[in-house]
Amino acid sequence: MEMITALKALLKRIDELQAIIDAETQDADAGCDWSKSLVINAEAEKDDLQDRIDALALFTSINNL
Secondary structure, three states: OHHHHHHHHHHHHHHHHHHHHHHHHHHHHOOOHHHHHHHHHHHHHHHHHHHHHHHHHHHHHHHOO
16 A cells, blocks of 8 residues: 555656646747756656656566566
C-alpha cells in the first residue's frame, strides 16, 4: 500500500508540473525569461520524477520474482 501512495504522489506532482508547463509555454516561446525558467525547471523535475517511477516499478517487479 505504501508504494501505491508514493506512486500516486509522484503522478500528482507530474500533473502539477504539466499544468505549469502548459500555462507558461506560450510566454516562454514569446521570449519571457521567467517563463522559460519555469518550463525548464518543471521539465527537469518531471524527468526526475519519471526516473523515480521507473525505479519504483523495477523494484516492485524484482520483489515479485
